[in-house]
Amino acid sequence: MKHYSIEHLTSYRYQGPVSDSFGHLRVFPRTTPFQSLISHATDIQPTTDLHQYEDYFGNQVQFFSVPNRHSTLEILAKSEVMVNTPSIPTEVLEVSIAEARQIYRSREYEHYDYLRPTQLVPVGNPFQNYIKKHLPNTATLGESLIEFNRFIHQQFEYQSGKTDVSTTAVKVARLKKGVCQDFSHFMLGVLRSAQIPARYVSGYIETAVENPASDLPDLIGSAATHAWVEVLLPGQHWWGLDPTNNLEVGDRHISMATGRDYNDVPPLRGTYRGAKLESLEVKVKVKRFGSS
């Protein structure tokens, strides 16, 4: 069990005065069997009220508006969470892919959304070769997925600036470059094309461990938010895989929101009127309180 405090600061600076800033935030850590929320506070400057609701995918969304004139906007989300390493029953990892598919089919209603194509994650032809190679019918589900996770990590180059929030999984397959969001989209595309339900997770990652005695490696996740994938296993277990770091999701990942792709879970979606954006800065600090 690990105890984290997270500070997520988003600052917009405009070239001149703006007004009518409206936004939907998805920066509220989830509560799951392996993650519990101790506290959360979102502070917005200029000060304004927040309304909160749960969206279709079960994420907590906070809605704010700053109608009056301003030239900077700062959003500071502070959370404290406890995270456990998820425990997945080994037997569900041992079924074959064909068997798993059959089980999925019998419960189509539950996960239909996570099999269908989206704007950022198309399914079908571009991914068929990967399925043949990495996810054949007879292979064991757990092993193949871990293997495929490693494959992405090895064959795809982490490089920012080559892609943006609108880059599709098909383009990522062609570039073989990108950031966490792109790797996750690519993985989703292949899994869904193989009729394995999977969803996109947005969250934080503890990138470096400050304790010098630790032998844990530094992880890629930059100073902003992170993204990975959750695969549905028979028995309705969601299993987190992080292709960017070649990891099974453990107690160094803190999840905020899930959806079909990035468009369902952006940390902030907003509109405003007025001057152009001068700078945008996102800073995330993930701190661990002594390990236990």
Add this chain to the structure above:
Amino acid sequence: MNTSDHQPELFRRRSFPSLPGSSQGADSILKRLKRFSEKQLRLRFEATENVVRGLGMNEFSSAPESPQFHGEQMLSLDPIPLIIESEEWGYIRQGLQQRMQGFQKFFQDIYDQRKILREGFLPMHLVMDNPEFYRECVRLFSQEKSFFRWAACDLAKDHQGNWHVVRDHFSIPPMLSYALQNRRTQNQIFPELFEDRLVQSIGSFPLELLENLKALVSNPEEAQIVVLSNASTQSSEFDHSYLARKMGLPLVQPRDLAVRKAMLHYKTIHGLRPIHIALRCISSNHLDPLTFNGLDGTPGLIDCLRVGNLQVVNAPGTGIIGQRPLLKHADAIIRYYTREVPILPSLATHLCHDPDELENLLAKKEKYTFAHHLNIPLSDAKIQEALKSDSTSLVAHPRIEWQRLPVFQPETGETKALPFTLRCFASVSQNSFHLMPGGLTQVWKNDDFYNQSQFIAKDTWVIGSETRRASLSVPSTPKQARQLLGSRLAESLFWIGRYLERAEATARFLYILDEVHRDDPNRIQKSFPLWQALSLMTGHKADYLPRLYRKDHSKVFWYLTLDPKNTSSILYSIRQAKINASDLLDYIPPEAWTILNRLNQKLTDLSKEHTAESETSLFSIRKALDHVLNQTSAFNGMLFRTMTHDRGRDFLNLGTYLERSHLTLSSIFSLYSDKNVVRVDSNPEETDVENEFLALLMRGFCTLDNYRRQFQFRSLPLPVAEFLLKDKHVPVSLQFCFERLHSLFSRDHAVTLQSQTFHLIQRLDGMELADLFPIRPTPENEEPVGFLKELQEIRTKIENLSELVNDHFFVHQAETQLLFMNEESAQASDIVKES
């Protein structure tokens, strides 16, 4: 269980094999039509066309919900109505009531528990992959509610007399206005046809709907309701503005609205006013860019809905059912939710996305008609192409021999039989169902009407005495509805006033200058001062127009009249006035709009005809000036006679007087600072001769005769200044404008503005011109003093006034007053740039 024999009488399917109402219907109407002489008939048909054209309903798009498609055409109205007897109508009503109840429950389920999918009664993909199924709307509403408060269904009748539902409209029922207006037109043009018949009236339907909407809130008397439209095509604009007018509601666009503290507000000249109910006439995903990840709409609108501060009717997300694939399962849906056999069957539908089904369909291709799943009319060629490459976009309906209706052919006096559909409109709530006794009958050129957009309209008569309903709860003393004038409308009216005033004044001055030029082309100096004045009036540097004139006299006329690139040309002003007026189609009378539209067209044509040859170009410029002078007067006269003299009218006047005060002041300032005009150094005798420049100026303002009557004296600097500045009875005088502005501001209790005009009036009153004359010349590079200084200060005050007007009435960002003069230029932008 499916056979109707086991059903109670209520649910038994019936057929009505006779032609609708033929016993006493179409035949006798036809007999009456045949009694008209050929000439009478022609006149009646022309009158119909005039009504249709005058209303602007001649163009329309047949599918407002599918923005991809804009089929526009002339609407024609056939004089033989569709007549339905009360028994048959009763059957239709039962069928539609059952259908709508079923779909009401369908929406409640689909946007919450989705039991119908969970239990496998409906294929998942029809809902989950439907572009009109919005996950954003799932569990959006806290209470169980009616998802639609009004709806429409299209019916067709086969030759055995069975009615089928061929299409549903549960999102934005289109063309109600056409059904209502067809009845009015028919009544106006062929009143004889209604004689001896008990035709149920339909005119009160918009009010029924309004009452239905008001029932949504606890305090209906105080509820502020708007019709929310974005007017993408002229026809849907007609449709929505007609509806708004008949319900007495403001027609607004997303940019007229703003969200403050999770409450939707309407930007009006009185500030932001809360909105409680929006009748939605725009697609669901254009409501709110935040929720639907787009750039259209009002940010935060859905959040108002979520916290319960706003009702949107029909609810967003109700477009699922309008799509053709759902028609296949419509009867199963009704059966699932009502546990009854559907009274009115839905048109049989096959999906082409299933390869097996497609193969079967293609094997018996001649038995089917193919249609686009989103109701976009397709040509035969397009269908063939889609069958090969994109069959998922198609559905197939069996070919049915539809019953036909006689359509009158005015040329021969005979009739032609054509298939038809009937669109029925209903206002519904949990405990009420009101079907408008009538509808829009559309006659098609053949049985494949799924792929057509052109139709002939017919009025629809439901025979029988009306069932009076008590539900229209009229308060004992009806309160006068609070009239709200939207800021955008007010601003448009204001700018029409300004642009037309500018165009007219420019035209009049050019007219005079042309005359002077023709009198004596060699004495070009003579008109220099006036050209200078015109420079200032039109926003140029003083010497700009005189220089242009000296270089090429025909060019300066062209520049100010027809040059489309010059923002101070008359053409540009008229075009701007027209653009502003097109925002106001539901506000200014159509006749006035027509005048402006034609004037703009005429000037545009003349501008295109322009040739380099100076004589021809002057000829077309004179024509243009004539048109401008006649038509702007005609427009203003028409407005004066026909437009309600209300707040809107005030804003038109506000624009006019503000612009006029600027024009008068600029011209006086220009002429009086020119020492060739006002000779300060000469002896008194010489200054006593008629000042021809000032006389010309007054002619430019059409007020020379007034001056003569008043002073019975030559045009001299002092009395002319007295006359043009201070005489409160002269419409071009500054004081006249100030007093009008002052009274307009008083009506709006605009205190800051009122005090401004008050000071201006005082200042003019207290200005002793005799003390300020003769005018001392302003040495070069020095600020003017005395009279000219006074004028300059007043000029600055007028400019401020115009900014204050903008701030007070049009822009509602008190803190951003002078920075955001016009919010329209600002764009909503996506600020998401996360990695």
